[in-house]
Amino acid sequence: xxxxxxxxxSRQRECIVEFLKNTEIHPTANMIYDKVREEIPNIxxxxxxxxxxxxxxxxxxxxxxxxxxAERYDMRIVPHSHFVCKNCGEVSDLFLDCDKELDKIAxxxxxxxxxxxxxxxxxxxxxxxSKK
Amino acid sequence: xxxxxxxxxSRQRECIVEFLKNTEIHPTANMIYDKVREEIPNIxxxxxxxxxxxxxxxxxxxxxxxxxxAERYDMRIVPHSHFVCKNCGEVSDLFLDCDKELDKIAxxxxxxxxxxxxxxxxxxxxxxxSKK
DNA sequence: ATATAAACAGTAATGATTACTATTTGCATT
DNA sequence: AATGCAAATAGTAATCATTACTGTTTATAT
Numbered sequence: 001x002x003x004x005x006x007x008x009x010s011r012q013r014e015c016i017v018e019f020l021k022n023t024e025i026h027p028t029a030n031m032i033y034d035k036v037r038e039e040i041p042n043i044x045x046x047x048x049x050x051x052x053x054x055x056x057x058x059x060x061x062x063x064x065x066x067x068x069x070a071e072r073y074d075m076r077i078v079p080h081s082h083f084v085c086k087n088c089g090e091v092s093d094l095f096l097d098c099d100k101e102l103d104k105i106a107x108x109x110x111x112x113x114x115x116x117x118x119x120x121x122x123x124x125x126x127x128x129x130s131k132k
Numbered sequence: 133x134x135x136x137x138x139x140x141x142s143r144q145r146e147c148i149v150e151f152l153k154n155t156e157i158h159p160t161a162n163m164i165y166d167k168v169r170e171e172i173p174n175i176x177x178x179x180x181x182x183x184x185x186x187x188x189x190x191x192x193x194x195x196x197x198x199x200x201x202a203e204r205y206d207m208r209i210v211p212h213s214h215f216v217c218k219n220c221g222e223v224s225d226l227f228l229d230c231d232k233e234l235d236k237i238a239x240x241x242x243x244x245x246x247x248x249x250x251x252x253x254x255x256x257x258x259x260x261x262s263k264k
Numbered sequence: 265a266t267a268t269a270a271a272c273a274g275t276a277a278t279g280a281t282t283a284c285t286a287t288t289t290g291c292a293t294t
Numbered sequence: 295a296a297t298g299c300a301a302a303t304a305g306t307a308a309t310c311a312t313t314a315c316t317g318t319t320t321a322t323a324t
Contacts, residue, residue, distance in 0.1 A: 008270055008321050029311080044273045049312065051271095065197040067250060069281095070311060083242055094242055098230060106253045110215055110226055114255040118199060121238045123246040140290055140301055161280080176304045181281065183302095201312095202280060 012036070012043050013051045020061060020075040026082070026091040028070040065118050066091055085125035094121065144168070144175050145183045152193060152207040158214070158223040160202035197250050198223055217257035226253065 015036045025031070033048045052073055055061045064072040066084050072091055074082075079102075081094040098105075099119075107114040147168045157163070165180045184205055187193045196204040198216050204223055206214075211234075213226040230237075231251075239246040 010271060010321080012272075042273070044275095046274080046313080046315095047272060053313095063199075065199050065250070065252070067195075067197050081238070083238065083244060083246070085244070086247070092242070094238055096234075096237055096241060098234075098237075102228075102230075102251075103253065105228060105230075106213070106215065106226055107255075109228060110224070110253075111258040112215055112217070112253075112255050113261060114215070114253050115218070116255070117251060117253040118197070119234075119249060119251045120197070121235065121242075121244075121246050121249045123239075123244050123248070126243040129245060142290080142302060144303075174304065176306095178282080178284095178305080179303060185282095 010051075012040060012047050013055075015039055015043075016048060016051050017055070017060075017075075020073060024093075026064060026066075026072040026074050026093075028072055030070065032073065063118075064091065064120065066120060067122070081119040081121065083121045083123070083125065085128055086122055087124050087128040090125060090127075092125065142183075144172060144179050145187075147171055147175075148180060148183050149187070149192075149207075152205060156225075158196060158198075158204040158206050160204055162202065164205065195250075196223065196252065198252060199254070213251040213253065215253045215255070215257065217260055218254055219256050219260040222257060222259075224257065 016032055019032060019035050020027075027035070029045070029048050029052055032052070033043070033045050036043055036048065052061070052063075056063050056073075059077070060075070062074050062077070064074055064082050066072045066082070068084065068089065072082075074093075076093065079099040081096055081099060083092050083094045084090070085092075096119075102117055102119070103114040106112070106117065148164055151164060151167050152159075159167070161177070161180050161184055164184070165175070165177050168175050168180065184193070184195075188195050188205075191209070192207070194206050194209070196206055196214050198204045198214070200216065200221065204214075206225075208225065211231040213228055213231060215224050215226045216222070217224075228251075234249050234251070235246040238244070238249065
């Protein structure tokens, strides 16, 4: 936890961060809540949301607009994209060559100060294609 | 209105489409509701949502995950990206060279069937930069 | 040990969207 | 022009994700 982060330690936040570090599923706030409750049964959903929004604010995690209702959270900090399967709902990482350049390109085209972007693809994943 | 569209005419849907055709502001459902009510005062918000989701389903409009609470709608069908100013909240179009290729690239990297994508940049727009 | 503000649990409120139901209406058929 | 019927609507209730609020607990500096 670096000096850009929150001031005080809390077991609740540690649990949330630990789960995010060790998962690939890009969980929603509610999935995180369910998981962390296994260890801290009386944690509050508000606590999950507050910590997620602080962690996002400090750039330790990113929020993915998956487009299927709830936001997804991801601890990978290297720029990358996401794919949402419209069949099974799974959200997976996608590493594209242009991931790192998109902000610069957008800035030069628009004249704006571009801080970040959210790139989410939609379709049918490999697993679901095979099943048919 | 082509044969892929809904079967029957309705003044409500025509009004919604007309507004979308003639605006650049990428309105939310509620902005559309407010506008259309000027002409059809007793139109229902549910009617706006139902028509937007049908129009989206038939590919006549697209939905933009702007990340600021409500979805935005856009009648431009040519592939393009969007920029959301974190200062003034304005959503603007952004035409990038890679817009048309992204789906193909993502498909070849992931092995998935990629149907579409949503690319939204975040930052401070030119107008807001000048103001400071 | 104590003080203090950060973080919390629990609950209520909000806001966007969807679902439901009875009524209206576009339009094909007569 | 009248009739029938399913599509579309208005109005309202319900749902779901997220935020706000309040009184209590707790990390940590002194």
